[in-house]
Amino acid sequence: MSASRASSKNVSTSMNPVPVIERQATAVTGGLPVAGVEPFSTCDWPGRLVATVFVAGCPWRCGYCHNAGIQSRDAGTLDWDTVRRRLAPRAGFLDGVVFSGGEPTLAPQLPDWMDExxxxxxxxxxxTAGIYPDRLARVAKRADWIGLDVKAAPGGIDAVTRVPGSEARVWRALDIVQASGTPFECRTTLDPGCMNAEDLYRLADTLAARGIRQVALQLGRQADGLPLSDPARWPGAAVLDYWRERFVSFSWREA
Known part of the structure; x- marks a missing residue:
């Protein structure tokens, strides 16, 4: 999914980088499910102070992914009992817990974790990037808010994920999220190597036609943290203004 930079020492949130991550000092092998926990985040759920749990594993290979270090299931270093013990004392102080990744619906334990x-x-x-629509359907109503990655305009999603068949999954996932009644945001990370301004106009029209109200565009970044484009030149003010006019809530995120 759309993610900020991660390394063997830290994992950042999906939409913006954060400074500190709690992890075990020594990596543990054996397919542990969680790659890291951010104890305090203000950017993973708009308007909320949360902890973020990063689930290890993602089958897609988006070129701008900044959590590439946790794409493997072997990237997990924390068992769920450890995560629960870390988060429990923060109940009443934090507004919530966000499950991110990687792709959190990859974990079959996710419904139980959410309930706990x-x-x-x-x-x-x-x-979620909507990679597993059937699993998403089982947890969508358990959530109070969902951030869904819509990788590109119709016809362009497979080029971003580098995995054939991704596109159908994303649009089905969007159907599921809309039907769930759970508040949500559609987010798109911009990669000039996979999309142009016309694609962004088409994507805005597509989402607006589906009745989407809350959207965000995020500037993609290279692995070294440098932006993939100069936002003043691309996508440019005209594209951003078009998105602002089309939706009730629009966010532009450069970090």
Whole structure:
């Protein structure tokens, strides 16, 4: 999914980089499910102070991914019991827990994790690229808010993910999220190597025609943190103004 930079020492949030991540000092092998926990984030759920749980594993290979270090399931270093013990004392202080990744719906335990966090008093947020629509359908109503990555305009999603068949999954996932009734945001990370201004106009029209109200565009970044484009030149003010006019809520994120 659309992600900020990660390394063997840290994992950043999906939409913006964050300074500190709690992880075990020594990596543990054996397919542990969680790659890291950000104890305090203000950017993973708009308007909320949350902790973010990064689930290890993602089958897609988006060129701008800044959590490439946790694409493998072997990137997990934390078992769920450890995560729960870390988060439980923050109940009542934090607004919620966001499950991110990687791709959190990859974990079959996700419904149970969400239920456990809700029982502790946390609101539940979810970041997903819609890779597993059937699994998303099982958890969409468990969430209080969903951030769904819509990788590109119709016809362009497979070029971003580098995995054939991705596109059908994304649009089906959007159907599921809309039907769930859970508040959500559609987010797109901009990669000039895979899309142009006309694609962004088409994507805005596509989402608006589906009744989407809350959207965000994020500037893609290289692995070294440098932006993939100069936003003043691309996508440019005209594209951003078009998106602002088309939606009730529009966010532009450069970081």
């Amino acid at each position: 966090m809700r029982a502790l008093g946390f609101g539940i947020g979810l970041h």
